[in-house]
Amino acid sequence: MSRVMCYKCYWPQPLCWCASITPMPSRTKFVFLMHPYEFKRIKANTGRLTHLCLADSELHIGISFDEHDKVQALINDPQNYPVLLYPSREARDLSKGELHAEDFAGKRLVVFLLDATWRLVRPMLRTSLTLQRLPCIMFSNAAPSRYVIKRQPEPGCLSTLEATHELLLALDRSGLDHYAQPTQLLEVFQRMQDFQIRCTAENKRLGISRYTRRTRPEGPPMPRPEPKRRRIFPKPPQNSPDLSA
Secondary structure (H helix, E strand, O other): OOEEOOOOOEHHHHHHHHHHHHOOOEEEEEEEEEEEHHHHHHHOHHHHHHHHEEEEEEEEEOOOOOHHHHHHHHOOOOOOEEEEEOOOOOEEEEHOOOOOHHHHHOOOOEEEEOHHHHHHHHHHHOOHHHOOOOEEOOOOOOOOOOOOOOOOOOOOOOOHHHHHHHHHHHHHOOOOOOOOOHHHHHHHHHHEEEEEHHHHHHHOOOOOOOOOOOOOOOOOOOOOOOOOOOOOOOOOOOOOOOOOO
16 A cells, blocks of 8 residues: 655655745745656655745756746746856856846846756756856855765765755855745755664664665676766866865
8 A cells, every 4th residue: 555645745644844844935036957867766855855945946847948838937037037056167156256136136036956966967957958058156165065875976066955055045145135044954954864864774673675685606806997987066277276066
């Protein structure tokens, strides 16, 4: 018998988060673009939790968004100033005051965030030309990732929830927004991780494993090939610190 789900937070109803979350108002509109893999397979998805915590936010699922009616309406609305949170050489660093209220005077700041693993973010951006054309923003000197149940590919990488938290801090410091509840996102993040840790410990106690260990013929261990990893963040210019986040 399948469990009854809450189709707002996508957790079983006995574990539903919704009643304990107070959606926070903001001047900025946040738009989370979630890869289908995140939606279907990643239960501890921080993008969905972040969306629940922000009153003025939307969540859309897909890989390419050039034909997505709601996303395109937000991008093309003359009353909006759409930007993409993505580290690049051309990105404006909010932590250094490179985005000003005068840049979008009279318009609403709309921030698009790609919610996927870094391996999946690249094809999402590559297949969405309208997102590629948006001005990019970033922040620097962020706190290290607080993830304890997942290993980040590089020191500067953050979960969607942590990135939104750091972005709101930078917007608040710049006077571009007011971060009214700076503890809620991190508290929800820690609560989610604590729950996952308890479940893992209980499954281990009961001898339950999500994975089936495959056996291989006896013999000497096979050497592991060196991983082919590409930098997520662009290399900084010579003689300058790496400020990517």
